[in-house]
Every structure is written in structure tokens, then in C-alpha cells.
Amino acid sequence: MSLTVVIPTFNSARFIDKTVMSISEKCATLGLEEIIVVNDGSTDETTSRVKEIRDLPLGVNLRLIEMRVNVGQTNATAVGLSKAKSDFILTLDDDVKDDLSSVIDLLTKLKQKDLDFVVGAPNYRVNGLLRGIATELIRRVAVRLFKTPKKFRFSSFCIYSKEFITASQLNDQANLEIGWMFLITKKYINVRTETQKGLRENSNFKLRALIGSSLPFLRYLIQRQMKLIGALSTLLTLTSALFTSVFVLRYLTAGTILPGFTSLYLLGLINLGFSGLIAQNLFRSKYKETVKLDIRRTARELK
Numbered sequence: 001m002s003l004t005v006v007i008p009t010f011n012s013a014r015f016i017d018k019t020v021m022s023i024s025e026k027c028a029t030l031g032l033e034e035i036i037v038v039n040d041g042s043t044d045e046t047t048s049r050v051k052e053i054r055d056l057p058l059g060v061n062l063r064l065i066e067m068r069v070n071v072g073q074t075n076a077t078a079v080g081l082s083k084a085k086s087d088f089i090l091t092l093d094d095d096v097k098d099d100l101s102s103v104i105d106l107l108t109k110l111k112q113k114d115l116d117f118v119v120g121a122p123n124y125r126v127n128g129l130l131r132g133i134a135t136e137l138i139r140r141v142a143v144r145l146f147k148t149p150k151k152f153r154f155s156s157f158c159i160y161s162k163e164f165i166t167a168s169q170l171n172d173q174a175n176l177e178i179g180w181m182f183l184i185t186k187k188y189i190n191v192r193t194e195t196q197k198g199l200r201e202n203s204n205f206k207l208r209a210l211i212g213s214s215l216p217f218l219r220y221l222i223q224r225q226m227k228l229i230g231a232l233s234t235l236l237t238l239t240s241a242l243f244t245s246v247f248v249l250r251y252l253t254a255g256t257i258l259p260g261f262t263s264l265y266l267l268g269l270i271n272l273g274f275s276g277l278i279a280q281n282l283f284r285s286k287y288k289e290t291v292k293l294d295i296r297r298t299a300r301e302l303k
Contacts, residue, residue: 001030001031001087001088002031002032002033002085002086002087002088003027003030003031003032003033003086003087003088003089003090003107004033004034004035004036004084004085004086004088004089004090005023005027005032005034005035005036005089005090005091005092006036006038006077006080006081006084006089006090006091007019007020007023007035007036007037007038007080007091007092007093007094008038008040008073008076008077008080008091008093008094008156009037009038009039009040009042009046009094010039010040010041010042010046010070010094011042011043011044011046012042012044012046012049012094012095012200013042013044013045013046013048013049015094015095015199015200016037016046016049016050016094017049017050017052017053018199019094019095019096019199020035020037020050020053020056020062021053021055021056022096022100023035023096023100024056024057024060025057026100026101026103027090027100027103028057028060030103030104030107031086031087032057032060033059033060033061033085033086034060034061034062034063034084034085034086035056035060035061035062035063036063036064036065036080036083036084037050037062037063037064037065038065038066038067038076038077038079038080038299039064039065039066039067040067040070040071040072040073040076041067041068041069041070041071047064047066047302050062050064051064051302063083063301064301064302065079065080065083065299065300065301065302066299066300066301066302067079067298067299068298068299068300069298071298072178073156074176074177074178074179074180075175075176077091077156078170078173078176078180079170079299081160081165081170082165082170082171083301084162084165086162087161087162088107088110088159088160088161088162089159089160089161089162089165090103090106090158090159091156091157091158091159091160092156092157093156093157093198094199094200095198095199095200096196096198096199097122097195097196097197097198097200098120098122098155098157098193098194098195098196099193099194099195099196101194102120102157102191102193102194103159105191105192105193106118106120106157106158106159106191106193107159109189109191110159110161113189114187115161115187115188115189116160116161116163116164116181116185116187116188117158117159117160117161117164117181117185117187117188118158118159118188118189118190118191119152119153119154119155119157119158119188119189119190119191120155120157120158120190120191120192120193121152121153121155121190121191121192121193122153122155122157122193122194122195123192123193123194123195139152139153139154142154142179145179146179146182146183148182149190152190153190154179155193157193160181164181164185164187168180168181168184
């Protein structure tokens with residue numbers, strides 16, 4: 001059995017060496033073969049710090065992949081997964097806030113149940129009321145989208161089988177959306193995992209980034225209902241136009257004046273119908289724009 005650890009990272013120059021050394025020490029007994037650091041467009045000295053790392057255990061190969069631009073954690077992780085050579089591939093955050101003693105639990109479940117991947121369910125609570133609410137809302141949307149168990153916990157602390165990664169053909173994908181793995185297999189489970197104090201001194205959490213990461217979920221949900229939204233919008237517009245024509249005809253033939261409330265109601269329906277059709281077209285155009293980035297052209301492995 002062999003193990004690869006993939007670490008997507010951004011601006012971690014102050015501690016990336018500690019991350020690599022910690023992993024190399026604590027995963028040595030699990031057949032650790034290589035550690036792949038994917039530098040996701042960092043603007044600090046992350047690359048040079050990784051190159052300076054020495055004294056890894058015998059047989060452990062350290063590889064560094066650099067993204068020319070920031071492509072996000074999902075795509076950076078996917079690049080690392082596609083380059084891995086081992087039988088099993090572990091992914092985790094660069095500050096090692098997940099206790100590596102839990103890796104054996106993930107690996108055991110993966111092999112015992114013949115799964116494609118296992119997702120760690122960390123035992124910590126999110127700090128901050130606003131952050132906690134936003135995280136829980138996104139989790140619930142993801143559960144609905146990916147049709148996972150209702151209490152499923154999502155995290156970057158995962159272990160995959162090489163067979164699943166090979167079958168996923170990540171090398172042929174120009175761009176990946178968050179949660180791509182849940183859309184192509186149902187052979188996965190949650191496993192409770194322990195946590196520890198991370199190496200990153202200050203959290204790099206940003207509400208804007210959290211909202212941005214939730215957009216793919218919302219886009220998927222909206223896209224699934226696109227035909228229904230368009231049909232309802234069209235029906236509202238046509239119904240409003242029909243009623244307007246009837247009232248206008250009554251006014252021309254009998255001189256009946258429309259009540260003020262009725263006029264506003266019809267105007268609102270027409271505006272809502274047109275707004276729905278316009279939003280549908282805008283959504284489609286925006287969706288096309290988001291898939292232009294080709295991660296295969298931004299990654300290069302450094303020696």
C-alpha cells in the first residue's frame with residue numbers, strides 16, 4: 001500500500017515547511033510515498049520555502065506544482081489529485097488543523113467498505129455567529145444538491161482511491177466545480193475525525209470568499225430549475241398581457257376604467273415575467289463565462 005498527500009496552499013510561507021514535516025512524520029507508517037504541494041498562485045515566498053525543505057524520511061518524494069494564477073482550492077486540489085501516483089490519496093488544508101492520527105480511520109473505512117472516497121467530519125464548531133450561519137446554510141444547500149445524508153459534513157480532509165481518481169479523468173477536465181466528486185459516485189461516507197490547533201496564526205476566512213464558494217451550489221440548483229423558471233416567467237407574461245388586453249378592450253368598448261390596484265397588479269406581473277426571462281438569459285451568459293479558465297494550462301511542476 002502506498003499513500004500520496006496533496007496539500008493545496010496559498011500564502012503559507014511562514015509555516016508550509018512545518019506542514020510538510022508534520023505530515024512526513026505522522027504518515028510515515030501508512031506507506032507515505034509522496035507529498036504534493038500545489039501552490040495556488042501565492043504572492044509570498046511559499047515556493048522558495050518548499051524548495052528549501054530537506055531531511056524528509058527515506059523514500060518520501062516531495063513534489064511542488066505551481067499554478068500561474070489563483071484557481072481556487074477545488075481546482076488546485078484536483079490538479080494535485082491528477083498527478084498522484086500512489087494507491088491512496090489524502091487531501092487536507094495547509095495548516096493541518098485536522099489531526100493526522102485520524103488518517104488511519106479514513107483509510108480503514110475506505111478499504112473495508114470498498115469506497116471511492118471518504119470525507120472527514122471534523123468535531124469542531126465554526127467560530128463566529130455570522131460565519132456559522134453562512135457555513136450551515138451552504139452545507140444544507142450542498143446536501144440537497146449532492147443528495148447526501150441530511151447530516152453529512154463536508155471538509156477538505158478526504159482520502160480517495162487511485163482507481164476512482166483515474167476513472168474521473170481529471171487530466172481531461174479544463175475546470176472543476178466544488179463538489180465534483182459527489183456528482184459522479186455514491187460510494188462515499190462520512191467518518192468522524194479529530195482536530196487540533198492549526199499552524200495558520202490568523203484565519204484567512206473572508207465572508208466574501210465564503211459567499212463566492214457558495215455560488216456554484218446556487219448555480220447548479222438554479223440550472224436544474226431553469227426550464228421551470230423560464231416557463232413560469234413566460235406564463236406570467238402571457239397571462240398579464242391577456243388580462244391587460246381584456247381590460248383595454250373593455251375600456252375601448254364600454255368606457256370602463258381600470259381600478260388603480262388592478263393596474264398596479266397587472267404592471268407588476270408583466271415586470272416580473274420580463275424580469276424572469278431577462279434573468280434566465282443573463283444567468284446562461286454568466287455561466288458560460290465561468291468555465292473559460294483552463295487549469296491544465298496554468299499548472300507546472302517545479303523541480
